[in-house]
Amino acid sequence: MSIGIGIIGTGGISNSHVRGYQANSSLGKIVAVADIDGARAEEAASRWGVDFYTTDYREILARDDVDVVSVCTYNQAHRQPTVDALAAGKHVLCEKPMAATLDDAKAMAKAARDSGRILMIAIHSRYSPQTIAAKKIIDSGALGRVYYGETISTRRRWIGSGSFARKETAGGGAVVDIGVYSLDTALHLLGHPRPKRVSGTTCMAITKDPSAQVYGGHSWDVDRTNVEEFGAAWIRFENGLCITFKTSWAIHGNSMGRSFFLGEKGGVALGPLEYYGDQFGMMVNVIPQDLPPEEDRFVLETRDFLECVRDGRPSPIPPEQVVVTNVIMDALYRSAAADEEVEVTPWQDVL
Ligand SMILES: NC(=O)c1ccc[n+]([C@@H]2O[C@H](COP(=O)([O-])OP(=O)(O)OC[C@H]3O[C@@H](n4cnc5c(N)ncnc54)[C@H](O)[C@@H]3O)[C@@H](O)[C@H]2O)c1
The missing domain is CATH 3.30.360.10 (Dihydrodipicolinate Reductase; domain 2)
Structure with a gap:
């Protein structure tokens, strides 16, 4: 079985995901790409030899030949494509940080739990x-x-x-x-x-x-x-x-x-x-x-992701672990603004 891959966000880091997927071509193939910047989507699709490109990632999620997506958008745009992709039954490899805010990270963790699909956060330092x-x-x-x-x-x-x-x-x-x-x-x-x-x-x-x-x-x-x-x-x-x-x-x-x-x-x-x-x-x-x-961490990361999808194994870098980085970062920013120590916001309800 070849896993159908969609790329959402075709800026700088998407090239590393594509390099990883291309090195693991026996596991999957990129079939669709999306970017809100149409020219960027078109240029990336042509560079990567992908036939389908769009400015609306929901068109990717509607495709039967897409099993998984890489979310390579900037941080403030991690939540919506990830939540929508999981709800559409796709597995997701989402770039770090998990999300720009704790609310977003919690919504993503909850969406992963509710969907039963794999959400893996691309923290490549785990492969060092x-x-x-x-x-x-x-x-x-x-x-x-x-x-x-x-x-x-x-x-x-x-x-x-x-x-x-x-x-x-x-x-x-x-x-x-x-x-x-x-x-x-x-x-x-x-x-x-x-x-x-x-x-x-x-x-x-x-x-x-x-x-x-x-x-x-x-x-x-x-x-x-x-x-x-x-x-x-x-x-x-x-x-x-x-x-x-x-x-x-x-x-x-x-x-x-x-x-x-x-x-x-x-x-x-x-x-x-x-x-x-x-x-x-x-x-x-x-x-x-x-x-x-050191090996190319994007090759290792995308291989791990695709193998887990193929074998039905749990996420190698799961949201219930990485959401805690957002818990700490959220408290750090609140503490800096308040000029005093703060309690972390409870997050365990979404696990
Ligand atoms: N793992 C790493 O080493 C590494 C390195 C750089 C960046 N990153 C992460 O990757 C993410 C993207 O970084 P980048 O350097 O590629 O940024 P970038 O600004 O170059 O690219 C982001 C792209 O996302 C697109 N986009 C935004 N919202 C969208 C949406 N709703 N649908 C489709 N496309 C959308 C933008 O138009 C842009 O082309 C960030 O979260 C960043 O933290 C990771």
């Missing part, structure tokens, strides 16, 4: 050899009870532009764009603990400065950028764990440090991966020597 190895170490129990961690994603200067720079399309800035990866990594590695309170802060500083240097990225329009470049939070969990979260796509500094997790019996740091513990009556550091090389 380092993340996989760190999870092996932590799942072995080598850390014992983990009581503290720091999870960090930094770009010294690579400010989101275009749809990433506007709240109306992205919903937020560095927090939702790159911060979501480190939030998901921490939750995934630590077995999905449940957050209870968050104290957060956000900032625009360099993005307000027209003379600031740009490198490694594209220039940004100071007047049009209305999302945070920096966000940080202190997150308390029900099991007593506390995590510091820091992210930015523009800082005056080389980095904000490495992510690490401290347990009663051992610790782990990422970038590079290192385990710290006591052994042989000494303190030891363990540095894995045989991590597999």
